[in-house]
Amino acid sequence: MSKIIDELTKGILEGNRNAIARAMTTIENEEDGYVRLLSNIYERIGRAYRIGITGPPGSGKSTLTNHLTKILRKEGFKVGIIAVDPTSPFTGGAILGDRIRMHDLALDKGVYIRSMATRGSSGGLARQATELADVLDAAGYDYVIYETVGVGQVELDIAEAADTTIVLLVPESGDIIQSLKSGLMEIADIFVLNKSDRPGAERMQKDLEYALHLRESDHDWHPKVYQTVANQGKGTEELWTEMKNHRSYLDSENHLVNKRDRRLKNRIETVIRQRIEFHFWDDKRKKILKNYLESEKEKLSPYLLAEKMLEKLLKTFK
C-alpha cells in the first residue's frame, strides 16, 4: 500500500496528470493511504495561490473563471480549477445545470480541471477543498481557482479555503443584497458586478457600495466593486489587477500567514473530529443507539443516554 502511495506522490511532484487524478480520487473517497499521501506532499505545498469565485446561479462564474484563466495562462502561470457542485444533503444528487463549459481550456496542458462533490458536511468541505488544492499545489500549479455554485454554507467553506474570495453578482440580483448581509458580505475580498451592460447595474453598484460603507470592518482591506461583462472579457484585466493588489495586501504584515494558519488549525480540528467520531461509533455503540430508539426512548432522556455512553470515555481524557 505505502509503496503505491509513494509512487503516486512521485507522480504528483512530477506533475503527471494521471497521478493527480488518481490522488484526488483517493482523497475524495478517503481511500487507504490518503493520509500518508497528504503527509507526503505536505512539505511541497504553500506556493499555489488560491482564489474562490462564488455567487448565485446564473451570475457568470464559469465565464469569469474562463477569462481569468486565460489571463493567468498568458502570464505563464499553470492553473488548477476546482468546480464545487453542491449536493443536496437529503438526496445525494448533484446539480446538473450550471456546470463548467470550458472546452477551449480542456486541451491546454497548463490547466487542470476537476469537479468536486460537497456531500453536505460543513467543516469537512473546506478541508477537502484545501486537500485537492494541495495536490495541485504540490504538482506545480501556480493558481487554484475554486468555482462554487449554490448558496450558503458552501460559499463560507470555500472562502475558508481561499486566499482571495471574489463574490459575483448581476444587476438582477436585487433581493440578494439583503441576503448578502447574512454572510456573503463578510467573505468577499472583491465584489464583481457581472453582466454590467444590463439595466440596473449603476443602481446595484451604488446599493452595494452603500452596504459596504455601512459594514464595520476590523481590518485595512476595503472590498471594492468591479463591473465586468465576462462573456466579452470586459473589465477582467482591471479585476486581475485588483486581485494582485489583494495578494500584495495579504503578503504584507503576515495576513496571508495568519489566514493559512487559521486554515491549518481548522483542518487539524476537523481531522481529529472525524477520526474520533469514526472510532466512537463502532458496531457496539451503534447498536446501543438503535436499541434506545426502538425500545427505551420513553424511559431515558437522550441526554442521560449520551452521558451514559460517554461516561467511560470522558474519564480517559484526563
Next chain:
Amino acid sequence: MSKIIDELTKGILEGNRNAIARAMTTIENEEDGYVRLLSNIYERIGRAYRIGITGPPGSGKSTLTNHLTKILRKEGFKVGIIAVDPTSPFTGGAILGDRIRMHDLALDKGVYIRSMATRGSSGGLARQATELADVLDAAGYDYVIYETVGVGQVELDIAEAADTTIVLLVPESGDIIQSLKSGLMEIADIFVLNKSDRPGAERMQKDLEYALHLRESDHDWHPKVYQTVANQGKGTEELWTEMKNHRSYLDSENHLVNKRDRRLKNRIETVIRQRIEFHFWDDKRKKILKNYLESEKEKLSPYLLAEKMLEKLLKTFK
C-alpha cells in the same frame, strides 16, 4: 443548582412565561444545569406539532406566520413562534432587517415569541431549535412555528427540526428555482407562492410544478404549490387545510414517529460530538496545537500531528 433547575421545570410545566424565558436562556447559553432541565421535561414532550416556515428574504415569512398564528388561535390552540436570525459566522453580527413585526400577537397570552441566534454551528442549530421547542411543548403549546430568514444551511437545519416544512417563494424569485435544486426542493412539504397577485405568478407556479414533477421521490407525499397573498390573508385557509393533510399523512404509517426518531438520533449524536470535543480540547491540547502553528508546522504534517494527538485516546475506544 439542581433545586433551581427543578423549580424552573415546575414553572415550565405550569406554563409560566418567566420560567419559559429563563429556561430558554439557560439552554441557549448552555448554562449549568441545562442538561438536567432538558432531561426533566423530556417525558412531557411530544405533543406539540412543529412547523418550519422558510424562504428568501422579502418573501413574506413573518406576515404568513402572523396569519397562520391567528388561524391557530381561532381554533383554540396555543402557539409558540421561534424566529431564527442567521448570524454571520465571520462577525457574529445578526441581520437587523426582516425581523418579525407582530405587535398584535405580542399581547396574546396564548402566543409565545422568541428570537434565536444561529451562531453558525450546523448540526448544533437543529438541536438547539428542537430544545427551545421542547420547552414550549412541555409548557403546553400546541404548535411551534420556526420562522427562518437567510439561505442555505439554516433552512436545512430547521427542516430537520420541523414536522412540516413550508417553503415560501415570490414571483420575482426567478433564479431561485435553480438554487432550489441544491436543497430547498428536498425539504419542502408544501410550497407557498406568496404575493401571487404580482406579475409572473402563473409562470412561476408552472415552473415550480414542472421542477417538482421531475424530482424523484421515494415517499408518497407529493408537495403541492399554494398561492397566497399573505398580507391580505388570501389563500391562508387553504394552506392551513393542506398543513392538516400533511399532518394526517405523517400520522399514518409511522411517518411522524420515524421523522422524530431521526431527530432524536441526530440530537444524541450532536450532544456526544460536542461533549467529546469540549473535553478533548483542554488547555493541554490547545497548547500543543498553538505550539505547532507557531513553531513546528514546517516539520510535521497536520495529519501526523492529529495522529499523534489521537494515539492514546483511540486505544481506549476498544
